[in-house]
Amino acid sequence: MTVSNTKTLFEKIWDAHHVAYTGTGASLIAIDRVFLHERTGAAALKSMAAASRPVRDPARVFAVMDHIVDTRPGRGDGTLMKGGSAFITETRAAAKAAGITLFDVNDRDQGITHVISPELGIVLPGVTLVAPDSHTCTQGALGALAWGIGSSEAEHAMATGVLRLDRPKTMRITYKGRLAPGVTAKDMILALIAAHGAGGGVGHVVEFAGEAVRALDVEARMTLCNMATEFAAMTGIIAPDAKTFEYLAGRRYAPENFGEPYWHTLKTDEGARFDREIEIDAAALAPMVSWGTSPEHAMPVDGTVPQGPARAHEYIGLAAGVKLLGTPIDVAFIGSCTNARLSDLRRAAALLKGRRIAPSIRKAMVVPGSSAVKRAAEAEGLDKVFTEAGFEWRASGCSLCFFAGGEHFPDGSRTMSSTNRNFEGRQGPGIRTHIASPETVVASALAGSIADPRELVR
């Protein structure tokens, strides 16, 4: 009898967390970490308290203020969004009552959930981590099974220590070859979604693999996994390697070292089967920019706008067949859980150094992904590079990634944004969002219009 014992990384983590089958054939999957933020955290904790359901293990539940916190200097509990401070004060009170760990507005460790969780070693290879935030998939870059859920599921995980799940299918996306200069992890994920659709990953856990993925540093891997949700995947995951273990070792909530053999079993076995496989030639990728109102509306920066849904062309104000290059922009934003880690800011600053953004830019902002990123960037003088170039330098938060977190611009304003969503109205009513890498945002801010970062890299 031959029995295949090969497993994918996902299957290893799933099986290791399988507590029991439910009477209806689903699985109870143990949840190792829960992370809340102020936008939905208070709602979940208050609802549990009202039902007299305690948090089973408060030591493994964390919360942070990131979504609607003010990012201007000298901030308190006030928000740009009217009425937003109640989300902050109520989350603070509920977190305290529940006994969970809270990283508050002006805490040293405050920052965007998916930036601080790896920074503090809260996420680890092989763990399950959930948060009521779709971009929790970001943390799959560390080799965890990490995914976004709703508030009710967050309550479920906190009250029971498990979630009731049907087993997802598996997909491997192999990026062959090496990226060209000026092309980044952001371009890798946008190219995937453009080619296979915003619904392309539905029902699957996606493992990112291949030479180009192994070559990425840990922070760039987070950028790649960040947009697995924009592919409709349950999540993305990357097998941990020496870079991952070196990144995490000794962080506050992480082991001192990863010498135990267990850690090195966390990879897909040779010969393991995936339900679906996709291959992408990484060497052929160009910097990508979204042209429309879905992340699947993405294209090489130097291409012409393809034919898409009429609504998308109308909203974004670009007809099929026109060039993106040279389209004037009003706002430049570097921030978010996609692209606001130290390495992102270093690469952006390197292109900006000694230059000034175009005078036609109404607002240019850098919002560091965490307070720790902010301090580290300031220690290197990156803040000066940005401010001398004409960018505002802010405190950490989600900010302009979505309307409630950011500033208000006139209807029809066009933004170049290092974020993950270009939906209608995502950054405010009538705002036309183009998502791209920080390099492409910088090149465009300097030009005052959509520009190719490869011109600067050369």
Place this chain on the structure above:
Amino acid sequence: MTPFTTLTSRAVPLLRDNVDTDAVIPSREMKSTGRTGLADGLFAPWRYLDAGREHGARAPDPEFPLNRPEASGAQILLTGANFGCGSSREHAVWALGEYGIRCVIAQSFAPIFRANCIRNGLLPVALPEAVIAAMAWQDVTVDLPAQNVRCGAAIHRFEIEHEPRQMLLEGLDAIDLTLKSLPAIEDWTSNDRKARPWVYLGV
């Protein structure tokens, strides 16, 4: 949670792909930490001519399907592929429910939105594009026990996993149900504590 068995209603078409949760309920329409007060913000950018206004009465766009007189009281929404993509905000489901929608029929659903539907008694039904288009503005019966959708003489079977189906049919509270398995969870946890001590952060 209200059980879902069968439902007959006019089906209102919003036949677009990739309708995201920012469109269903924009971030600034989530004005409190509760689960209510969201129906006014449902589809605000499309439903109102002056959606940017955050306070006071807003003028409905008569062209928007839900604003048409024949949509009055409708409980079934028809839409395209990847409905509910984007933010995990459960407010999207709460807003639909508060407005009166009990079933969304789409070509496909984004996974977090779909899971949120199950937890709130809202039935997500996936059917092919042409089938959905043919049901626009028709009276449609959704029959969960029989797992089909009927419109005139047409009967369309839909798929749903066993567990979500039971949860919806019986209006079960997932947490109550899972707490019945607490002994198994505690056994598993005490073994896991020895196997993976680094996971457990408290004393």
